[in-house]
Amino acid sequence: MKLTQEIKLSLQKTQKVISIQMDVHHINTFVKIFKKFIFPGSRWQQEQQNNKSINTTFQEPFPENLQEFIKENNCQILQKEVIVGYEDMTYNEVLQKLLPQNVSAPQGYEIIGKIAHFNLSPEQLPYRYLIGQVLLDKNKHLQTVCNKLEKLHNVYRTPQLELLAGKNSYDAIVPEGGIRLFLNFEKVYWCTRLYSERERIIKFIKELSNGQKIKVLDLFCGIGPFSIRIAKDLNANCLANDLNPECFNYLQKNIVENKVQNQVIPLNMDAREVVLKIYDKEIDFDFNHVYMNLPVLALNFLDVFKGFTQKTGKQDLPYIHVYGFAKGKDDQELIEQFSQRIIKGLPGFDKSQILRFHILKNVTKMKKMCCLSFQLDKKSAESDFGLLEQDDGNNSDFEDDEKVEQNEQVEEVINKKVKIE
């Protein structure tokens, strides 16, 4: 269903209003006191010489202060009729009129620059173009309204979008914590709501650093929000890597735009390869923190840190901040399951090493997206077990996560979406 001129006209109706007529000298005072009662979009109309009127939303009985104003300033009360229609109605008013009773108007969307993005329910889908157009018309700062077609399940974690209304452009500039990030929402992974999660980890890394130089290996960096922010906020040095060549292009641009060329090195490789190249000294980068934000697969990369001490000759072991999914009814069960998955890659890992455990999102009642921070343990770092077989991106964890995300309702516990007033 599309919003046609005919549909807009069908919303038009005549409405009786109270218009207050007064001498032009009283207009300023009236507006000062009764501004919120002026009928939306109403203009002052010339009635007689020096006399103007304005339509209001007042209904009888009038409030006392209006009665006094009318008396003191010798105002006249006029009954008028106005035509109200699409332009005068809010997003909710329009959709309540146009959607069938069993279909609710979507009450939240995400904003990325001038792009609004919905996750419409199956019942709302037949009305998606209508919903998109109304949102665009009622929010002048927006340029594009789209719907995310399915959950992210490709290697680069990019969304499949359908344009609902406005410009077919997904270029955006997003301000975050004093930096500006350029991106194309169709070509790279982006989630504005991870803002507070980045803040949380940056704060935690600061606590851990004890004033020492912070050096971060950001293995799945996307367009660089974490590396660029920590470089700016904590004067950290980062090696920021992402497999997606489009991310790499935006990462390079974002590094320059935010003037952190001397602190953030961009890379475009497989994460495992980056670490192996550091071991082989093909890449010269010393790090004390590893940031692994690819929840669906990151845990499978942990084994690359086995034998860290032999391969680097370093005794100082890095802190690892890794994201993943776990199932459990409480923190204890979640930590237990998460730890079991870590142990697969790092056999020396023990729960007692956990420094922070944080739940970002309830995927289902039992399944959560979590972040766990710990220091690489000595046993794993000194072990000479071989690496696990390289992941082909097709493992069962990956598949399982996607199925659950598609079939079950995702309840966000991180920042709420933009609410429609």
Ligand SMILES: C[S@@+](CC[C@H](N)C(=O)[O-])C[C@H]1O[C@@H](n2cnc3c(N)ncnc32)[C@H](O)[C@@H]1O
């Ligand atoms: C969930 S996104 C996180 C991006 C970024 N940390 C952020 O918060 O915006 C995961 C990123 O990992 C990248 N990625 C997927 N597989 C990878 C691999 N094997 N090596 C490096 N990056 C990979 C994807 O392209 C994607 O940009």
